[in-house]
Amino acid sequence: MHVVAGLRNPGSEYEGTRHNVGFEVASRVLERAGEQWGRAPSRLRAGSSQVGVGDTRVVYLAPATFMNESGSSVRAALDYYGLGPEVLLVVHDDIDLPFGRLRVQVGGGSGGHNGIRSIERSLGSKDFSRLKIGVGRPPGSMDPADFVLRDFTKSERPDVDLMVEDAADVVELWAADRARSQEMAALRDGG
Numbered sequence: 119m120h121v122v123a124g125l126r127n128p129g130s131e132y133e134g135t136r137h138n139v140g141f142e143v144a145s146r147v148l149e150r151a152g153e154q155w156g157r158a159p160s161r162l163r164a165g166s167s168q169v170g171v172g173d174t175r176v177v178y179l180a181p182a183t184f185m186n187e188s189g190s191s192v193r194a195a196l197d198y199y200g201l202g203p204e205v206l207l208v209v210h211d212d213i214d215l216p217f218g219r220l221r222v223q224v225g226g227g228s229g230g231h232n233g234i235r236s237i238e239r240s241l242g243s244k245d246f247s248r249l250k251i252g253v254g255r256p257p258g259s260m261d262p263a264d265f266v267l268r269d270f271t272k273s274e275r276p277d278v279d280l281m282v283e284d285a286a287d288v289v290e291l292w293a294a295d296r297a298r299s300q301e302m303a304a305l306r307d308g309g
Contacts, residue, residue: 189240
C-alpha cells in the first residue's frame with residue numbers, strides 16, 4: 119500500500135491557486151480511475167479515496183487542514199494504515215522549479231514550503247518522496263506567500279492543464295516503478 123498526499127488549502131477561495139496544484143493533480147488521478155474524494159476516518163482530517171486492489175492499493179489523501187498543518191493529517195494517515203514515510207508521495211507546488219517543470223525527489227529540504235516543513239516535522243523524517251510542480255517565481259519583490267495564493271493566470275491555464283496531466287501520469291506510475299516515474303518527471307523537467 120502507498121499513500122499519495124495532494125497538498126492544498128481547503129475552501130473554494132483557494133481552488134485554482136498555485137498552492138493547490140498538488141491537490142489538483144491527485145484529483146485528476148482519481149478522475150481517471152473513475153473515483154472521487156470521499157471522507158476519511160475523522161482522525162485523519164482529510165478527504166481520501168483508494169485506487170487498486172490488494173497490495174497494490176494507493177490511498178489518495180487531501181488534507182483538510184491548511185497547508186502549514188498538513189503534517190498532522192499525513193502522519194495520522196500513515197499511522198492509521200500502519201505505514202512508514204518510505205511509501206509516501208507528497209505532490210506539491212514549488213516556486214524554485216521553473217514554471218511547468220516536474221521533479222520527483224526523495225528526501226531533501228523543505229525549500230521554504232510550509233506544507234513540506236510541517237510533514238517533515240510531524241513524521242520526524244525527510245525520507246519520503248515528493249513530486250514537485252514548478253509554479254514559477256513571484257514577480258519583482260512580491261511576497262512568495264502572496265504569490266502562491268494567487269490563481270494561475272488565464273494565459274498560464276492551458277499549460278497548467280497539460281502539466282497536471284503529465285504530473286498525473288507520474289503519480290500513476292510512482293507506486294509501481296519509482297525509477298521510471300522519476301525519469302518521466304525528468305523529461306518534463308527538461309532532462
